Amino acid sequence: MFIIYIDDRKEVLNLLWFKKSKDNFPIIKCSYMLGTIINLKVYGENAAKGIDKSLKRIQEIDDKMSVFKEDSEVSKINKNAGVCLQRVSKDTYYVLETSLKYSDMSKGAFDPTIRPLVDVWGFGRGVERVPNKEKIEYALKLVSYKEISLNKDEKSIGLNNKDQSIDLGAVAKGFAADETRDILLKNNVKSAVIDLGGNIFTLGSNLNGDPWRIGIQDPVKPTGTYMGIISVRNKSIVTSGNYERFFISRGKRYHHILDSKTGFPSENGVISVTIISDNSIDGDALSTCAYVMGLENGYKLIQSIPNVDAIFITGNKKIYITDGIKNNFKLVNEEYIVA
Numbered sequence: 548m549f550i551i552y553i554d555d556r557k558e559v560l561n562l563l564w565f566k567k568s569k570d571n572f573p574i575i576k577c578s579y580m581l582g583t584i585i586n587l588k589v590y591g592e593n594a595a596k597g598i599d600k601s602l603k604r605i606q607e608i609d610d611k612m613s614v615f616k617e618d619s620e621v622s623k624i625n626k627n628a629g630v631c632l633q634r635v636s637k638d639t640y641y642v643l644e645t646s647l648k649y650s651d652m653s654k655g656a657f658d659p660t661i662r663p664l665v666d667v668w669g670f671g672r673g674v675e676r677v678p679n680k681e682k683i684e685y686a687l688k689l690v691s692y693k694e695i696s697l698n699k700d701e702k703s704i705g706l707n708n709k710d711q712s713i714d715l716g717a718v719a720k721g722f723a724a725d726e727t728r729d730i731l732l733k734n735n736v737k738s739a740v741i742d743l744g745g746n747i748f749t750l751g752s753n754l755n756g757d758p759w760r761i762g763i764q765d766p767v768k769p770t771g772t773y774m775g776i777i778s779v780r781n782k783s784i785v786t787s788g789n790y791e792r793f794f795i796s797r798g799k800r801y802h803h804i805l806d807s808k809t810g811f812p813s814e815n816g817v818i819s820v821t822i823i824s825d826n827s828i829d830g831d832a833l834s835t836c837a838y839v840m841g842l843e844n845g846y847k848l849i850q851s852i853p854n855v856d857a858i859f860i861t862g863n864k865k866i867y868i869t870d871g872i873k874n875n876f877k878l879v880n881e882e883y884i885v886a
């Protein structure tokens with residue numbers, strides 16, 4: 548969440564000092580959907596149309612996948628837990644099926660049936676608190692991605708046990724970012740930055756034909772302070788960090804990425820993972836996977852996947868960068884050490 552576009556400053560300079568034609572300036576629209584701030588910055592003559600269509604599509608995805616909307620498809624699956632399968636749209640089926648691929652790949656570190664656990668911690672409902680042991684134990688028993696039944700022909704999804712529930716919060720923004728990219732491409736947009744609460748997709752190049760430069764949030768500094776810059780074209784950049792959503796109780800900080808083995812916020816030394824990939828749904832799922840898996844196993848997993856790279860930051864200010872992105876990363880805060 549909260550990644551900074553370094554190019555914005557240049558644009559303001561262009562506007563004020565070099566008085567470039569207004570066609571060189573993007574249309575920027577902000578909105579609040581998927582539980583986060585949406586920011587679309589789109590260039591070219593079809594920008595307005597592309598943005599309108601994209602925002603409608605993001606709203607549609609939110610309506611289908613939100614756990615907070617009573618009649619969303621995800622809520623219907625959850626209400627029918629232990630009872631029957633629920634027919635869903637192609638979108639929800641695809642997002643859940645993709646989630647399960649990453650559950651297998653991460654041996655359950657990423658688990659879309661995490662909802663009962665998220666719920667006892669109160670995340671997303673504004674009632675965060677440290678739950679008692681019994682509540683955590685009960686919720687943990689319900690977290691099991693293997694207890695999902697799927698019928699591909701009918702496009703239906705069911706939870707095998709009563710009280711189980713799914714949460715697509717760790718992947719839905721990624722899916723929506725990919726859909727937005729596809730809509731913009733169909734509308735002939737060549738250059739854009741799609742930002743869905745830090746799930747970034749950089750479409751094409753910036754106006755100078757150079758790669759987009761995206762700042763990576765310093766996990767221990769105020770929002771907007773970046774510790775490094777990555778330069779990319781046509782890539783998704785997604786960060787999962789312990790600073791994104793958290794609360795403090797008795798001086799201890801508890802964040803929203805949960806370890807499905809312990810039932811507690813994942814604590815393994817990693818405090819931020821950024822994934823650079825071609826598709827944002829993969830980046831979104833993998834940033835959560837790698838965060839929970841930790842440095843050693845997470846790094847190995849990312850290195851094993853073609854065209855996917857990662858930047859891990861640990862609490863002791865070390866940075867671990869996979870081979871494919873090393874040359875595109877520039878450190879700007881010397882307190883950090885590239886390991």
Ligand code: ADP
Pocket residue numbers: 548656657658659661665670714715716717718744745786787788791792803804805806807831834835839
């Ligand atoms: P953000 O939503 O802040 O961008 P993530 O993509 O890492 O961050 O997703 C975190 C969200 O995913 C949590 O708010 C919760 O809804 C859900 N979640 C938490 N832990 C897990 C997990 N181990 N597996 C799958 N989803 C999780």
Ligand code: MG
Pocket residue numbers: 716717718787830831832833834835
């Ligand atoms: Mg994620």
